[in-house]
Amino acid sequence: MASQQLHGSRGDAPGYNERNAHPEATALATQLREKISARTLKIGIIGLGYVGLPLAVEFGQRGIQVLGFDVDAAKTQAINRGDNYIQDVDSDVLRQLVRDNLLDATDDFSRLAGCDVLYICVPTPFTPNKEPDIQYIMSATGNIAAHMQLGQLVILKSTTFPNTTEGHVLPQLENEQRKVGRNFFLAFSPERIDPGNQRFNTGNTPVVVGGVTQLCTKLAAEVNELIIAEVVTVSNPKVAEMSKLLENIFRSVNIALVNELAQLCDRMGGINVWEAIEAASTKPFGFMPFFPGPGIGGHCILIDPYYLSWAARKDDFVTNFITLAAEVNESMPFYVRDMITREIARQPVTTIEARILLLGVAFKRDVDDLRHSPALKVIELLDEDDIPNINYFDPYVPSIRIHGRTIDSLPAIDPDVLKGYDVCVITTDHSSFDYDMIAANSNVVIDTRNACRNVPEADRAKVVLLGDGK
Ligand SMILES: NC(=O)c1ccc[n+]([C@@H]2O[C@H](COP(=O)([O-])OP(=O)(O)OC[C@H]3O[C@@H](n4cnc5c(N)ncnc54)[C@H](O)[C@@H]3O)[C@@H](O)[C@H]2O)c1
Incomplete structure (x- = not known):
């Protein structure tokens, strides 16, 4: 486990060392460190979803006691029964941790008082007007404040706009008796988990930490090092908050660029954007491939740009670039809808009669996460x-x-099922789909992911590929 320091912490004089810290803070930090080295500390994790539950399991697997908190009693009860509900978590591991009393879950927030470290992993959605909604962070923080014990370390992991930790969380936690860096500790350490990623998981993905004081940064880094191979410390929480938004906005902007190029290739004709991307990818430096699709989804890349644009407006700054990227990405489901209606018009059916089959509705390959999925928007x-x-x-x-109606997935697809549809649309390219079978037996396939790139030549004519310039 390694730690890399990019800068010293704001508020700490150059040449700061821990001897300069407030004596009360030093004593409390020593107590926490003793528990860290003996692995007797108790971790509290607030929010047991895609981020919180894998984090809880990661600590549990290292023999560290975890108490999970969630407002959703169905989740806490499921955990206490040993039932897993997150795809990336190994169900056997979770069951064993519960049996071994290393993992417990509750909706009783008074038990926050019994934890040494509290991670906040609650949602950060946007409002219908696409403004940040940090009510879940504020409610989790309110619960911490109500039960806080001196010496506790609070680590916010939810993705949010710069200054949430110091400007919103900190004022709720401090009072006459409680001062950060003196008798409690606070840091921001964003989550980087990529659900469905077989190569990178919580343990082998480096994590960034920015504490309100240097001692806060160090303690948060030391706790993270219990489960994460590489921890990178930065000067303050705002840098860490900005770094997380930068990572996700980088993806949003680059995906928007190729989405725009896909539309341009269709307009120009004769240029297949996928081939152009493959060709550009042969450059061994200064290029990184991104791929077009029916739009972006999930809880991060779609939402996070709006967090920064909103924060920028308060400083009289308009983030044109970021907003334009969001606009292009959000136009893609409309573009795919137009591709579908064009194909229906080519069939001997009216729109009322046309039978459409979408393949894959999760927001990305091989996951079950539907949040903001572009396939839902297309439907x-x-x-x-x-x-x-x-x-x-x-x-x-x-x-x-x-629109308030439940639609069930078909139980399976086979050649007979596929032949019953006028248009098939590949909206999510799950790796379990048999694309040769899909192309061979469909009337026409609209492929928004280049999933049919290897189907036999004879069936290629049935495939209408986003961005292929035809
Ligand atoms: N899902 C990802 O891949 C991912 C990756 C990186 C960062 N993030 C960020 O992590 C944060 C959490 O995302 P997620 O995907 O785990 O969300 P999620 O919806 O899967 O889980 C959040 C959990 O928090 C619970 N919750 C809400 N308010 C609460 C409260 N006041 N107290 C206790 N529990 C509460 C919810 O019931 C839910 O179980 C978000 O800020 C997200 O942007 C997510």
């Missing part, structure tokens, strides 16, 4: 266009809700 748009016969198949998603 909503088709529904609004009075195209009533829409089905979908997704082995990860048993049912979806569209």
